[in-house]
Amino acid sequence: MSTRRASDWVLGGLVLGVAALVATLVVSSSWVATDRPAAKRRAELVARLGLTDLALFTEARYTRHPSQADRHAAFQDHPFAFEHFPSGSVLPPRRMP
Amino acid sequence: MSNWFGRQRALMDFAVSSLARRKGKTLGLLAVYTVVVFVLASAMLFSHALRREAALVLAGTPEVLVQRLVAGRHDLIPASHLQAIRAIRGVKSAEGRLWGYLFDPAAAANYTLMVPADDAPAPGQAVIGSGVAQVREAAIGDIMSFRAHDGQLVSFTIAGIVDPQSALVAADLFLVSETDYRRLFGIAADRFTDIVVTVRNPREVRTVAEKIDAALPDTRIILRDEIKRTYESVFDWREGMVLLLLAGAVLAFFIFAWEKASGLSAEEKREIGILKAVGWETGDVIALKSLEGVLVSLTAFLLGYLAAWLHVFQWGAPLFEPVLKGWSVLYPDFRLAPHVDELQVATLFFFTVFPYTLANVVPIWRAATIDPDQVMR
Numbered sequence: 001m002s003t004r005r006a007s008d009w010v011l012g013g014l015v016l017g018v019a020a021l022v023a024t025l026v027v028s029s030s031w032v033a034t035d036r037p038a039a040k041r042r043a044e045l046v047a048r049l050g051l052t053d054l055a056l057f058t059e060a061r062y063t064r065h066p067s068q069a070d071r072h073a074a075f076q077d078h079p080f081a082f083e084h085f086p087s088g089s090v091l092p093p094r095r096m097p
Numbered sequence: 098m099s100n101w102f103g104r105q106r107a108l109m110d111f112a113v114s115s116l117a118r119r120k121g122k123t124l125g126l127l128a129v130y131t132v133v134v135f136v137l138a139s140a141m142l143f144s145h146a147l148r149r150e151a152a153l154v155l156a157g158t159p160e161v162l163v164q165r166l167v168a169g170r171h172d173l174i175p176a177s178h179l180q181a182i183r184a185i186r187g188v189k190s191a192e193g194r195l196w197g198y199l200f201d202p203a204a205a206a207n208y209t210l211m212v213p214a215d216d217a218p219a220p221g222q223a224v225i226g227s228g229v230a231q232v233r234e235a236a237i238g239d240i241m242s243f244r245a246h247d248g249q250l251v252s253f254t255i256a257g258i259v260d261p262q263s264a265l266v267a268a269d270l271f272l273v274s275e276t277d278y279r280r281l282f283g284i285a286a287d288r289f290t291d292i293v294v295t296v297r298n299p300r301e302v303r304t305v306a307e308k309i310d311a312a313l314p315d316t317r318i319i320l321r322d323e324i325k326r327t328y329e330s331v332f333d334w335r336e337g338m339v340l341l342l343l344a345g346a347v348l349a350f351f352i353f354a355w356e357k358a359s360g361l362s363a364e365e366k367r368e369i370g371i372l373k374a375v376g377w378e379t380g381d382v383i384a385l386k387s388l389e390g391v392l393v394s395l396t397a398f399l400l401g402y403l404a405a406w407l408h409v410f411q412w413g414a415p416l417f418e419p420v421l422k423g424w425s426v427l428y429p430d431f432r433l434a435p436h437v438d439e440l441q442v443a444t445l446f447f448f449t450v451f452p453y454t455l456a457n458v459v460p461i462w463r464a465a466t467i468d469p470d471q472v473m474r
Contacts, residue, residue, distance in 0.1 A: 006117075007109035010392065017399035021442075024406045028435035031410075035434040038262045039153050045263050047157025049213050050194060050293055052324050054151055055228070055268040058207050059425035061198055064269070065209075067324040068162070068291075070317070072169055086423035 057087035108381075112388040115368070126354075127397055133350040134401025134449050135408070140343065141441055142409045143417060149436035151328035154266055155321075161294040161306055162319040163191075174316070176287040181312055182294055187305045189297045193289030195278050199243060199271060204232040206426040208271040212278045214293075220276045223253035227261040228268030228427045246283035253277070261430070268429035354453050366464055373469035382465040383458060390457035394450040402445065410435040 045051070053065045062069035063085060116123045163182065165174040174193070182191040195212040208229055218224050225235065235241060235255055242252040259267045279286065296305045306318045372382050408414060413432055422428045 005106070005110055006113035007106045010109060010113050011106075014395060014399070017396070017403070020403050021399060024403065024435075025437060025439065025442075028410070028437040032434045032436060039150070039434065041260065042154045042263045042266055043157050045259070046154050046266055048215065049211065049267075049270075049272075050159050051266055052155070052158050052162070052319075054147075054154075054265055054328065055209070055226070055270075055429050056265070056421060057423060057425060058209075058228075058269045058427045059423045061207075063423075064198070064207070067319060067327040068164070068171075070166070070169065070171070087421065087425070 059087055060085040063087045108385055108388055112385055112392060116389055116392065123393065127393055129350060129353060130393065130397035131401045133346055134398055135404045136346055137343065137449070138402045138405030138445055139408050139414065139416070141445060142405055142437065143414050143433070145438055145441060146409070146433040146436045148329060150265065150433060152325060155325055155328065158321055158324050159293040160296055160302060160321050163292040163294060163309060163313070164317045164319065165315055166317050167315070173284065173288040173290065174292055176289065178313055178316070179292060182292060182309055185305060185308045185312060187297055187301045189295040191292055191294045194291050194293055195275060196290050197282060201243070204426060206232050207269065209269050210271045210273060210278065212275045213272055217274050218256050218272055220274045221252070221254060222256040224257040224259060224272040225255055226259045226267045226270035227264050228429055229271055230258045232427050243281065245281045251277060251281050264429040265431040269427050351452070355456055369461070369464045370469040373465065379465045383462055386461040387454060387458050390454040394453045398446055398449050402442065409433065
């Protein structure tokens, strides 16, 4: 009975890993295609209601609607105020043209 | 060819047994390396998918929005501004919008209250987002009441719930009629939150915006392109806290990897010396040690990337939720469609696998070119 070499296990594992990586790409593209009707419905809802932002951060108005907020919004409680909502740290202010 | 392949396999056997001799060190490095790749890949996959989703769904967002500013703050816009905008050449239509925020003390959550331009609910009725339904455990037919600006209670019967698949854009929506909106906030009939403008020729959007700005100096114009641009930079790795967190983790890893890879232990030096003494070429020793580095970094890359893909798309990025949620009570329950960019995966591969492999080669080349007798001493 022949014993398996260490390289067989390692090569097998790497091939499996690469195959799984390729599988994520294939699954991703078919998933996106399946989600297309739902994405279309979301886009239609946005157009119908005239929505402007994603409902990701509902804690402060300048993070709920960053595209509608001005640059002072985060610091407008009083002069020299610090921003105090956590999500302001991951959501950069709107870029001015 | 088969000779070359056999040689590489023999080298790999040797590399694996060499790594196995330092099991603790190798597994420790692999675990830290995998975690770093996992964090980087999760942030990359999540932000890319979110940006693509934002670009797709916000394609139909209003072309031009006009806000009124008073002392640098957003203020209600009078109906007279509507007439002024409609008179500008190139403007197809201008409509006032009514929306705002409503804090619900019962759930301690903020809702986005809005009056739809078409098919608005009847007075006394409301259509709510799936997030609102969840935090208030509300169903169709239930009644929700809020205190109006004058302290009186205004009640709404839930007439519908927005499709949960649209939670990313509509989780916190509370759609009501114009009568109820004005009653709740005490806003006069000739005042709006802002104005939506459509332009006849899409190429003239900027020109029309400039004309509005000149005609109404107390306003601020927001174009669709600017709204889209806001989300192009969301969770951008170059921005804010994400960079700070990642920079710390990545720097710590690089110091760890550099320390491990560049400072060869006495045992490794002895191993190289013995290999050279028994007749291995310098090139063989470098190939062997490079292979060890490639095996560790490639395994970490594959494990880290696959775990990140499952984390973000299969399990809905639970590790990011506390960061995204902040102090908000209402958080949309959404699954991002996996928009994976192959170029980004390739970039991640390049920046995680190559530096470690290169950091491995230099000290080994130095040790491998020295006389074996000197190395073994």
